[in-house]
Amino acid sequence: MVHFTAEEKAAVANLWAKVNVEVAGGEILGRLLVVYPWTQRFFDSFGNLSSETAIMGNPKVKAHGKKVLNSFGNAVKHMDDLKGTFSHLSELHCDRLHVDPENFKLLGNMIVIVLATQFNREFTPQMQAAWQKLTTAVANALAYKYH
Amino acid sequence: MVHLTGEEKGIVTGLWGKVNVDEVGGEALGRLLVVYPWTQRFFDSFGDLSSAAAVMGNAKVKAHGKKVLDSFSEGLKNLDNLKGTFAKLSELHCDKLHVDPENFRLLGNVLVCVLARNFGKDFTPQVQAAYQKVVVGVATALAHKYH
Numbered sequence: 695m696v697h698f699t700a701e702e703k704a705a706v707a708n709l710w711a712k713v714n715v716e717v718a719g720g721e722i723l724g725r726l727l728v729v730y731p732w733t734q735r736f737f738d739s740f741g742n743l744s745s746e747t748a749i750m751g752n753p754k755v756k757a758h759g760k761k762v763l764n765s766f767g768n769a770v771k772h773m774d775d776l777k778g779t780f781s782h783l784s785e786l787h788c789d790r791l792h793v794d795p796e797n798f799k800l801l802g803n804m805i806v807i808v809l810a811t812q813f814n815r816e817f818t819p820q821m822q823a824a825w826q827k828l829t830t831a832v833a834n835a836l837a838y839k840y841h
Numbered sequence: 842m843v844h845l846t847g848e849e850k851g852i853v854t855g856l857w858g859k860v861n862v863d864e865v866g867g868e869a870l871g872r873l874l875v876v877y878p879w880t881q882r883f884f885d886s887f888g889d890l891s892s893a894a895a896v897m898g899n900a901k902v903k904a905h906g907k908k909v910l911d912s913f914s915e916g917l918k919n920l921d922n923l924k925g926t927f928a929k930l931s932e933l934h935c936d937k938l939h940v941d942p943e944n945f946r947l948l949g950n951v952l953v954c955v956l957a958r959n960f961g962k963d964f965t966p967q968v969q970a971a972y973q974k975v976v977v978g979v980a981t982a983l984a985h986k987y988h
Contacts, residue, residue, distance in 0.1 A: 728966040729973050746967050803950060810957040811964050819875040820893045822954065826876050 696831040698773050702824040709809065709816055709825070710770045716760045718808055723759030724750040726797075726804045733797055766805070769832045776835035784839035795837035802829030843978030845920055849971040856960065856968055857917055865959065866910030867903035869952045871896050877947050883940060913952070916979050923982035931986035942984035949976025 698706075727734050727749045734743050740754040749755055765783065772779040787793045806825050810817050845853065874881050875893045884890065887901040896902060912930065919926040934940045953972050957964045 725966045725969060729970040746965075746970075750966060807954055807957045807964075807969065810954045811961050814958055814961060817958050818893070819872045819897055822872060823876040823893070 696776070696827065696834075698824070698827065701820075702827065703773055705821050705824045706770055706773070706828055709813060709821060710767070712813070712816075713763075713809070715763045715767065716756075718812065719759035719761070719763030720756030721750075721759070722801070722804045722808045723762060724752070724755050725808065726801050727755065729804070730797075730800050733800070736791065736793060736797075762801075763805075766832065769828060769835075773828065773831075776831050777838050780832065780835040781839060784836050787836060788840045795833070795840060798833035798836045799830070802826075802833045805829050843920070843923060843974055843981070845971065845974060849974065850920055852968055852971045853917060853920070853975055856956070856963075856972075857914070860956070860959075862910050862914060863903075863907050865952075865955055866906035866908070868897075868906070869948065869955045870906030870909060871899070871902050872955060873944075873948050873951045874902065876951065877944075880944055880947070883938065883944075909948075910952075913979060916982070917975070920975065920978070923978050924985050927979065927982040928986060931983050934983060935987045942980070942987060945980035945983045946977070949980050952976060 727737070727743060728746050737743065737755070737758075740752060740758075742748040742752060743755075768779050769776055787795075787798075806822065806829060809825060810822070813821075874884065874890060874896045881890050881896075884902070884905075887899060887905075889895040889899060890902075912927075916923055916926050934942075934945075953969065953976060956972060957969065960968075
């Protein structure tokens, strides 16, 4: 189980409070689809993903990005029990959505990068370390129920 | 072998022209050591790495970071022959330095993060995608001579 220090928890919560989940969510999911184009295969029903502009402007991408990042918000509230928090989502992603868990790590890296673009001053090395730890732990929690 | 389109090459060199290689090198290496603390094992002779502040302010970290990034810059001038460009360094990292090639991917990701932080909105999804391709190409080239 991953352990976060009180300092790390405070840093994460502090930055999270400043995140516009709707905007950042769409940005994060959009960038995943642009930077790692094979991830588009999970979003066949989303319509036009034919270019960077199409992806970043796609309303379904934005809506789903918001949904995903809201869910990530639960991680911030339950950093001591990520496996429990993401248990159902883990089963869903394995049994119904058939998503390779490697993609959770890629999305986690995307979260870190979008935070870096949006929070220049606040995204210190310590802040980056705390968020990298969290996104890795969430990725592991999402993979936990895979079989 | 990594293939970058003419447009991607232009994007990569265009942004790189604005990068302060001295500073970004130290920043990237420092952040590697803070975010992935096990990487400090390769730098025993660097002195005080006991805290984020110590790492980021360490003169040897800054100097070595600059050296690493100068080398990366060379790669950017030879995007069509990364394996050739990094052949000797690949042998060095395998035979003398004994560095697990996974760490090249980690450094690549940290570099992308530092560029994202420094360039904010200008680090568009397209720019990010091009750089992600480059850092993966460089990491692969550095691992190529491993045996």
